Amino acid sequence: MSERIVASYLIETRYPPEQAAAAMAGEQSSGTFRTMPGETPELLERFGARVEAIETLEEVEQPSLPHARPPKTGGSRLPQRARVTISWNFENVGASLATLWSTVLGNLFELHHFSGLKLLSLEIPEPFGAAYAGPQFAVEGTRVLTGVRDRPIVGTIIKPSVGLTPDATAELADRMIGAGLDFIKDDELMGDPPHSPFAERFEKVMAVIDRHADRTGRKAMYAANISGDLDAMRRQLDLIERRGGTCAMLVLNSVGLSGVIEIRKHSRVALHGHRAGWGVYDRAPVLGMSYLAYQKFWRLAGVDHLHVNGLQNKFCEPDESVMASARGCLTPMLTSKPCTVMPVFSSAQSAVQAGDTFRQLGSDDLIYCAGGGIIGHPDGVEAGVRSIHEAFQAAKEGVSAHDYAANHPALKAALASFG
Amino acid sequence: MSERIVASYLIETRYPPEQAAAAMAGEQSSGTFRTMPGETPELLERFGARVEAIETLEEVEQPSLPHARPPKTGGSRLPQRARVTISWNFENVGASLATLWSTVLGNLFELHHFSGLKLLSLEIPEPFGAAYAGPQFAVEGTRVLTGVRDRPIVGTIIKPSVGLTPDATAELADRMIGAGLDFIKDDELMGDPPHSPFAERFEKVMAVIDRHADRTGRKAMYAANISGDLDAMRRQLDLIERRGGTCAMLVLNSVGLSGVIEIRKHSRVALHGHRAGWGVYDRAPVLGMSYLAYQKFWRLAGVDHLHVNGLQNKFCEPDESVMASARGCLTPMLTSKPCTVMPVFSSAQSAVQAGDTFRQLGSDDLIYCAGGGIIGHPDGVEAGVRSIHEAFQAAKEGVSAHDYAANHPALKAALASFG
Numbered sequence: 001m002s003e004r005i006v007a008s009y010l011i012e013t014r015y016p017p018e019q020a021a022a023a024m025a026g027e028q029s030s031g032t033f034r035t036m037p038g039e040t041p042e043l044l045e046r047f048g049a050r051v052e053a054i055e056t057l058e059e060v061e062q063p064s065l066p067h068a069r070p071p072k073t074g075g076s077r078l079p080q081r082a083r084v085t086i087s088w089n090f091e092n093v094g095a096s097l098a099t100l101w102s103t104v105l106g107n108l109f110e111l112h113h114f115s116g117l118k119l120l121s122l123e124i125p126e127p128f129g130a131a132y133a134g135p136q137f138a139v140e141g142t143r144v145l146t147g148v149r150d151r152p153i154v155g156t157i158i159k160p161s162v163g164l165t166p167d168a169t170a171e172l173a174d175r176m177i178g179a180g181l182d183f184i185k186d187d188e189l190m191g192d193p194p195h196s197p198f199a200e201r202f203e204k205v206m207a208v209i210d211r212h213a214d215r216t217g218r219k220a221m222y223a224a225n226i227s228g229d230l231d232a233m234r235r236q237l238d239l240i241e242r243r244g245g246t247c248a249m250l251v252l253n254s255v256g257l258s259g260v261i262e263i264r265k266h267s268r269v270a271l272h273g274h275r276a277g278w279g280v281y282d283r284a285p286v287l288g289m290s291y292l293a294y295q296k297f298w299r300l301a302g303v304d305h306l307h308v309n310g311l312q313n314k315f316c317e318p319d320e321s322v323m324a325s326a327r328g329c330l331t332p333m334l335t336s337k338p339c340t341v342m343p344v345f346s347s348a349q350s351a352v353q354a355g356d357t358f359r360q361l362g363s364d365d366l367i368y369c370a371g372g373g374i375i376g377h378p379d380g381v382e383a384g385v386r387s388i389h390e391a392f393q394a395a396k397e398g399v400s401a402h403d404y405a406a407n408h409p410a411l412k413a414a415l416a417s418f419g
Numbered sequence: 420m421s422e423r424i425v426a427s428y429l430i431e432t433r434y435p436p437e438q439a440a441a442a443m444a445g446e447q448s449s450g451t452f453r454t455m456p457g458e459t460p461e462l463l464e465r466f467g468a469r470v471e472a473i474e475t476l477e478e479v480e481q482p483s484l485p486h487a488r489p490p491k492t493g494g495s496r497l498p499q500r501a502r503v504t505i506s507w508n509f510e511n512v513g514a515s516l517a518t519l520w521s522t523v524l525g526n527l528f529e530l531h532h533f534s535g536l537k538l539l540s541l542e543i544p545e546p547f548g549a550a551y552a553g554p555q556f557a558v559e560g561t562r563v564l565t566g567v568r569d570r571p572i573v574g575t576i577i578k579p580s581v582g583l584t585p586d587a588t589a590e591l592a593d594r595m596i597g598a599g600l601d602f603i604k605d606d607e608l609m610g611d612p613p614h615s616p617f618a619e620r621f622e623k624v625m626a627v628i629d630r631h632a633d634r635t636g637r638k639a640m641y642a643a644n645i646s647g648d649l650d651a652m653r654r655q656l657d658l659i660e661r662r663g664g665t666c667a668m669l670v671l672n673s674v675g676l677s678g679v680i681e682i683r684k685h686s687r688v689a690l691h692g693h694r695a696g697w698g699v700y701d702r703a704p705v706l707g708m709s710y711l712a713y714q715k716f717w718r719l720a721g722v723d724h725l726h727v728n729g730l731q732n733k734f735c736e737p738d739e740s741v742m743a744s745a746r747g748c749l750t751p752m753l754t755s756k757p758c759t760v761m762p763v764f765s766s767a768q769s770a771v772q773a774g775d776t777f778r779q780l781g782s783d784d785l786i787y788c789a790g791g792g793i794i795g796h797p798d799g800v801e802a803g804v805r806s807i808h809e810a811f812q813a814a815k816e817g818v819s820a821h822d823y824a825a826n827h828p829a830l831k832a833a834l835a836s837f838g
Contacts, residue, residue, distance in 0.1 A: 028608065030579040038587055039579050047582030047614075065702050067735035091614050092581050098646045099610035101673035102695045106607060109698025110734035160449040160458045162511050163466030168457055188525060189447065191518035195466075195510050227517040230649075230681040254520035256675005262649040276521045279528025280707050281699060283484050287706070288699050315529035316486035 003125035004087040006052065007104045007293070012063065012116030012286050014070035017054050017082040020113045025049035025086050028106055049088045057081040063115030064286045079115045081286070095131035097257055097297055100124070109287065116286025122293040124300065129337035132261070132300040137270040139330075139342050139365045142304060145246040145270060146182050147218035151396075152358070153367045154388050155183025155221075156374055157346065162189050166196055170204035177212045177220045179374070179381040180389075183367060185223035188251050188276040192228060198236050206243050223249040223272035223305075226263075233263055241268050252298050253277040264302030272344070273303035283316065291325040299329075299339040305367060306341050311356055313347035323360045330363060342367050349373055350384075351414035354391035355401045364392060378413050387414035422544035423506040425471065426523045426712070431482065431535030431705050433489035436473050436501040439532045444468035444505050447525055468507045476500040482534030483705045498534045500705070514550035516676055516716055519543070528706065535705025541712040543719065548756035551680070551719040556689040558749075558761050558784045561723060564665040564689060565601050566637035570815075571777070572786045573807050574602025574640075575793055576765065581608050585615055589623035596631045596639045598793070598800040599808075602786060604642035607670050607695040611647060617655050625662050642668040642691035642724075645682075652682055660687050671717055672696040683721030691763070692722035702735065710744040718748075718758040724786060725760050730775055732766035742779045749782060761786050768792055769803075770833035773810035774820045783811060797832050806833035 013020040025031065029049035030039060059078040068079070093099045108117055137145060146153055156176050158169055173184055184205075192198040202224050213219040226236040226248045233255075240248055249272040250260055264271060281288035295306055308325040309317045325343070332338030343366050345357060350373025358364060370388060377384030390411040394404030405412035432439040444450065448468035449458060478497040487498070512518045527536055556564060565572055575595050577588055592603055603624075611617035621643050632638040645655040645667045652674075659667055668691040669679055683690060700707035714725055727744040728736045744762070751757030762785050764776055769792025777783060789807060796803030809830040813823030824831035 030582045038583055038591060043579060043582040047579075065735075066704060067702075067737065069735075092608070092612060094610065094612040096610050096612075096647050096651075098648070098670060098673040099608065099612070102607045102610075102646070102670050105672075105699070106695045107698070107734070109696070109702050110728075110736065112733065112735050160462060160466075163449045163462040164457055172457060188521045189511070189518065191513065191515050191521075193511060193513040193515075193518070227521070228515050228677070229517070230677050231684075232515075233677065251517060251521050253524075254517040254675075255677045256673075257678070258647070258649050258652065258674045259677030259681070260675075262678070262681075265650075276525040277528070279526070280524070283486075283528050284703050284706050285485060287703050309529075314531065315526065316484075316488075316531050317529065318486065 003090050003127070005090060005093060005100065005103065005125060006085065006087045006123040007119060008083060008085045008121045010081065010116070010118045010120055010286055011084055011114055012060065012079045012081045013113050014068065014075040014079055015113045016074060017056055017080065017084065018051070019071065021051040021054055021084045021086065023111055023113050024084065024108055025051050027111060028103055028108065029088060029092060047089060047092055049086050051084065052087050053085040055083040057083060064284070065115045067112070068115035069112045081116070083120070090125045090127060095127045097132065097261070097300060101257065101297065105289065118286050119289035119293045121290065122296055124296055124334065126334055126336055128300055129334040133264050133302045134300055134337045134339040135302055135304045135341050136264070136267065137304045138340055142270055142342050146221050148182050150364070151389065152364045152392055153182045154385060155181055155185065155367055155369045156371055157185050157187055157369055158190070159187065159371055161187030164196065166201040166204045169196065169201050170208050173205045174208045175381060177208060180385040181220060183221045183223070185249055185272060185369070186225035188225065188274050191225055192232065198224070198226070199239060202239060202245070203243065206245060219246065221247045221270070223247045225249040225251070227251040227255050230259060230262060233259070234266060237263065237267055237269070245269060247272050249274055250303065251276050257297060257301060260298065260301045260303065270304040271302060272305045273298050273307065275307045292328045295325070295328055296333060299333060299341055304341055305344050307344045307346065310345040310347045310349040311353040315347055326361050326366065330365060344369060350418040351387040351391040351401070351411055352418045354388055355395035358392055358395040364396065373418055376417070377410070378417050379410060383410040383413065386410040422509050422546070424509060424512060424519065424522065424544060425504060425506045425542040427502060427504045427539045429500065429535070429537045429539055429705055430503055430533055431479065431498045431500045432532050433487065433494040433498055434532045435493060436475055436499065436503065437470070438490065440470040440473055440503045440505065442530060442532050443503065443527055444470050446530060447522055447527060448507060448511060466508060466511055468505050470503065471506050472504040474502040476502060483703070484534045486531070487534035488531045500535070502539070509544045509546060514546045516551065516680070516719060520676065520716065524708065537705050538708035538712045540709065541715055543715055543753065545753055545755055547719055548753040552683050552721045553719055553756045553758040554721055554723045554760050555683070555686065556723040557759055561689055561761050565640050567601050569783070570808065571783045571811055572601045573804060574600055574604065574786060574788045575790055576604050576606055576788055577609070578606065578790055580606030583615065585620040585623045588615065588620050589627050592624045593627045594800060596627060599804040600639060602640045602642070604668055604691065604788070605644035607644065607693050610644055611651065617643070617645070618658060621658060621664070622662065625664060638665065640666045640689070642666045644668040644670070646670040646674050649678060649681060652678070653685060656682065656686055656688070664688060666691050668693055669722065670695050676716060676720060679717065679720045679722065689723040690721060691724045692717050692726065694726045711747045714744070714747055715752060718752060718760055723760055724763050727762045727764060729764040729766045729768045730772040734766055745780050745785065749784060763788060769837040770806040770810040770820070770830055771837045773807055774814040777811055777814040783815065792837055795836070796829070797836050798829060802829040802832065805829040
């Protein structure tokens with residue numbers, strides 16, 4: 001096989017960058033700190049990771065992370081940053097996402113050479129496309145399941161996150177779907193707790209969804225959080241399918257790769273990928289991995305939707321990062337299996353950010369979740385939903401939200417209230 | 420139920436610490452940025468997370484992480500650190516490790532209040548002990564399986580990590596077990612790749628193990644890396660059990676919580692927990708989580724061994740951190756289920772660090788993996804293994820390694836070569 005795994009990293013080191021990159025390649029393939037008996041030149045040539053490129057960047061005044069050590073001689077006085085590209089023989093790994101994870105991340109963060117190391121991008125070879133299912137519904141399938149064409153899917157997260165009884169959850173769902181929402185989801189904190197058992201909550205919400213579907217002809221999608229142990233996840237997935245649900249939510253970082261892959265094998269509904277805990281990977285500028293690399297694992301594993309935060313969110317993530325993540329979701333991954341998925345925008349969203357979201361993404365293939373931006377609309381929940389539709393429609397027609405608002409009162413009130 | 424989940428965090432913020440702590444408690448339970456209709460005082464009282472304690476620490480000159488925002492008024496000029504303790508009603512979560520993960524980590528790392536946030540410790544309530552299996556073999560069972568009493572289990576990691584054929588792997592295993600090792604393991608990079616298929620490699624190594632067991636009466640333990648998709652992991656686990664193997668290795672961060680829990684349900688062999696990728700959680704001083712919190716998830720999930728790095732390792736981790744992690748492994752967790760596991764020391768270990776490892780841990784309940792420190796011994800592999808046994812024996816007798824070496828030539832040569 002000639003295809004190689006290719007990963008690029010941002011590094012920060014006082015070693016000469018080529019030495020530091022060689023240490024990365026050695027640690028993550030056939031090299032060790034001491035030469036071992038079996039480490040023949042033939043073996044190293046075939047299985048050793050290759051440093052493909054090094055681009056030297058700026059020096060920094062202070063090391064970003066502690067405990068890095070300089071070389072005994074020849075190191076730079078200040079830590080230097082560089083962009084390093086490393087490749088591996090597909091044979092090293094085989095088509096296994098778990099082994100790929102160990103290979104491109106593994107012990108790298110702990111090497112003493114580095115006061116910073118982040119995986120920036122990852123190219124996965126084609127054979128992975130044959131080994132993994134990828135998304136089952138993705139963008140088109142989600143549109144079919146929700147009956148939403150030619151505009152973003154608009155939804156909300158059930159809040160308060162924790163503490164509502166199944167009845168109270170269903171009442172809230174009734175109000176939100178009644179106001180025109182296409183999509184609702186559990187918060188990632190809401191699983192199968194004693195005060196709101198999954199089965200009871202799900203049944204009550206589905207009864208609401210069915211009642212509205214009878215009226216409108218469209219079934220709202222409920223991303224019910226099944227994240228948990230596999231037995232429970234399978235049981236809950238069965239219930240969702242039996243009861244006519246169309247989606248299950250997985251908290252990727254708590255369920256883990258093998259759990260998500262396993263659920264994808266059994267699922268006949270859309271899988272909604274939540275990234276709670278994501279900050280640990282990306283909050284530090286020179287530690288962890290970018291979402292552009294991270295999402296590829298989960299797309300191959302088979303989720304249909306991936307959270308990306310939202311523009312002007314309540315969290316720390318800058319808008320450029322949010323949009324890069326969202327564009328990544330819609331960018332094909334493999335020739336044989338594009339694995340494009342729906343980006344999910346959330347966090348303090350309202351009609352205010354809708355226009356920029358559409359313009360910057362260049363697509364309405366997205367799920368747009370708002371909470372306060374709908375419930376807090378001065379003219380009520382229905383006007384809240386309408387204001388978001390109007391904002392997207394304005395952007396699609398190339399009209400500014402402000403101009404469009406002149407004869408669209410729901411949008412006008414939203415801009416005044418949330419702008 | 421009156422038992423609560425208790426977590427403590429190191430935070431860094433320009434908000435008044437009590438406001439910052441309240442934001443954490445709100446985000447991770449029933450609060451939101453805007454008050455929601457269902458958010459009644461009764462609900463908040465029952466399900467709201469509680470700030471139990473705040474201990475103000477030092478101010479720092481620079482924010483540790485970017486993009487934090489100060490409050491509109493009343494914030495401090497410099498970021499301030501604090502130790503914050505938060506508790507949750509068990510009812511919020513139920514006995515689910517996945518929901519617990521979302522609850523104590525979740526979106527916290529992304530809150531705009533913080534230029535640093537790390538989970539330091541976690542107390543898990545007793546009902547989790549009934550819901551999860553915990554380790555099946557732990558310390559005592561591992562001693563029974565290996566036949567090693569009254570001293571540490573001494574082992575090695577097969578190197579080069581990648582590229583050896585099954586035959587070459589078995590040859591190396593033969594040499595190492597023949598020299599007296601109790602334990603061998605695959606590197607985390609070695610799974611089921613085309614050039615060394617798991618089944619073939621495992622069979623060849625087991626033939627070697629059996630041959631030595633016939634001679635010595637003790638079966639060396641082989642932690643074979645099964646980390647992968649669940650179908651493959653179950654198949655490989657079956658093979659291990661059928662063929663008389665005693666251990667399987669799981670890369671915790673790539674397999675994930677639900678996968679590890681599922682494998683534990685089916686396993687009749689010891690589970691060896693590898694933490695490749697751990698650096699992303701702990702390398703930054705004020706981001707992620709401490710190993711003391713992290714390991715509790717995996718101990719309840721059911722691993723028997725956990726990697727902790729080693730003293731004077733080749734990586735960045737300071738010795739105090741290594742020993743705190745190892746002591747954590749041997750500290751009981753729940754009254755009903757102590758979940759103590761064997762700490763695994765590795766990374767540039769030799770006879771040199773053995774004495775301090777024993778003295779600082781206060782126990783010989785540990786697995787000690789050395790590579791170059793055995794193979795690189797000037798008098799050969801057998802002397803390498805013997806030097807480590809001698810170093811531990813000296814420490815146990817309260818004799819310095821230097822004194823003990825006077826009439827133990829293997830130890831003497833090791834100290835001279837690796838010291």
